[in-house]
Amino acid sequence: MDIAPAAEWAITHPLPAAIAAATTAAGLAIAAWRLGHAVLVAAIGAIVCTAYSADTSWRFAEHRLDMHDASERLVMFAAAEIALVACGLLARATKAATATEDTAGTTGVPGILVWVITSVQVVPAYAESGLVGGTVRAVIGPVLAALLWHEAMGLEIRVVRPGALSTGLPAMIGRELRERLLSRLGLATRDRTAEQISRDRAAARAVRLASRTSLRAWGLKRLQAAVARADVATDPTQLHTLIRQLAARRDAANLLTMDLPNLYAPPQPPAHPRTPSALAHQQLTAMHPMDAIQHVHRAHPDTHPATLASLLTAHGVVVTEQMVRIAIGAGNPPRTPERHPHPHPGPKMHPSTPNDPPAPDEHTTPPETEPAPDASAPPHPAPAPTPEPVTEVHPNPALEPDPEPEVHPELIERARALGRPAPLRTLKRELRVGQSKAQRLQQLTKSP
Structure with a gap:
């Protein structure tokens, strides 16, 4: 193919050639962007x-x-x-x-x-x-x-x-x-390592050899090698798989004598209850508990809710008396007032001063009034008052206020440099002091 005429035309007509080249490049760019x-x-x-x-x-x-x-x-x-x-x-x-x-x-x-x-x-x-x-x-x-x-x-x-x-x-x-090729080669299970594939193949070979009725010396050696390669001694999962596969292979003959249900037989209808009690049990258990309560209440309208609950529970519907009252709209039962034993009346205690006479009790019999003393009788000397013992009160050191901590003057100056008064958090962070000393410094910096 001679391209000399095309090259000569491009040299003699540079503008159309440039337009054609630009159009081709733009088309290729658009195609690359779109596709x-x-x-x-x-x-x-x-x-x-x-x-x-x-x-x-x-x-x-x-x-x-x-x-x-x-x-x-x-x-x-x-x-x-x-x-x-x-x-x-x-x-x-x-x-x-x-x-x-x-x-x-x-x-x-x-x-x-x-x-x-x-x-x-x-x-x-x-x-x-x-x-x-x-x-x-x-x-x-x-x-x-x-x-x-x-x-x-x-x-x-x-x-x-x-x-x-x-x-x-x-x-x-x-x-x-x-x-199909992967399945034929035994590679159908994905994401397995080469070691796991070798172990699975060895386990399958061991199952095939162990399911035989008799093995010669050469077959027994192959079985031992397969079991060792399957690594069932250290891997419980591999051992479980080997035992399950071997049991399934040995018990395969039992499939010939296994009793199976007849899939082509018509389905048997459900058994109907023969007694009225069994029929009531079947109908009530098929209902919602609230519907069952209302159904039984219509049959026994004058029955107490507690009796209705017992009757329904006996027929297989476990409900409580409160549920029965809610379903039939009977409301809550009236509350019985609580009876407390009457305590033995005792003398009433009234606050009084030591000089006030005790007030008479309304339940006690007033004491008999003593006869007035005879004026002609010589007066008896009044007994001397007995001094009351004074109980010495010891101060509790736990209740006494803590002494104010001593503050070094240098700390006071540093606290004043932080502002008057500085916040407790700032004092504790900047001066490295505790809560009580920070409060003391705050009080001292408040004063001029």
């Missing part, structure tokens, strides 16, 4: 591979289809490539339309047509270049173009939703084959 760099590179690769396939179609149209006229060949040669690009764009639109939050969507019929056109384009590649050259032309041309278009279509959906799964037929077949 992402990965999708853009995949699309560019798909375009180049499609052009590679178009070259094969150009030569095939001249040599095999007898299109010797250049204008005819120019219109007809790229029919397959244009159809491939059109089906790729339609498949991309279908995939975007059917995508959800959990699935990546499907390409539909356009996606299938992409692979059909690719298969047809392999024929011109081998017809023009033989086996070796045709393989190169087929792989680099239509096959790689189809793969890159497929990646460009699917990659954009995964950029927006990385966790989405493709629902196309090839993707579903690939996932199923991968899962």
Whole structure:
């Protein structure tokens, strides 16, 4: 391909060439911003591979289809490539339309047509270049173009939703084959280390050997090696798994004689109670407790709430008397006044001074009045008053106020420097003193 005419035109027409280059760069920047760099590179690769396939179609149209006229060949040669690009764009639109939050969507019929056109384009590649050259032309041309278009279509959906799964037929077949292969290789359980996989395989081998009825010397050595490799001696979980698997394998023969329920038999109706008491029990227990109380109250309207509670409890509905009163609206029972034993009356105590005579009690019999003394009788000398003992009161040192702490003059000056008066917290923090000394300093700094 000669690019000399294009270069000569760009030199003679610099302004249109610059505009074309700027437009191409802007288009590539917008595509990279909208689609992402990965999708853009995949699309560019798909375009180049499609052009590679178009070259094969150009030569095939001249040599095999007898299109010797250049204008005819120019219109007809790229029919397959244009159809491939059109089906790729339609498949991309279908995939975007059917995508959800959990699935990546499907390409539909356009996606299938992409692979059909690719298969047809392999024929011109081998017809023009033989086996070796045709393989190169087929792989680099239509096959790689189809793969890159497929990646460009699917990659954009995964950029927006990385966790989405493709629902196309090839993707579903690939996932199923991968899962079946992992299951066949014993790797179905994920997130296991190589050591754990080896231990699980050794445990399975030990279960298989131990379930046999008899073992020779070689089989016994294999069993011992499998048990040692399974590490059941130091891992209780592995030992429990080994024992459970061995028990399940040895007891598998009991499945042949196990009694199982008949799944095809019609369900048996529930048994109906035969006695009135059992029928009442069934009906009352099926009700709400409040509904059961009202139902029994309608049948026995004059029954005391306590009796109704006992009757319902006997029939399987555990309620209290208070619940019965609430359900039937009987209210709370009247309160019985409490009876206290009458205490023995004693003399009333009245506060009095030592010189006041005691007041007479209303329950005591007044003393008999003594006869007035005879005036002619000589007066008896009055008895001398007995001095009352004076109780010496000792001061309680715990109740005496604490002596004021001594304050150094230097602390007083430092306290005054903090302000008059400074807060207790400031005094304690700055001067490193206690609560009592801080209060004393605050009092001293208040005075001028």
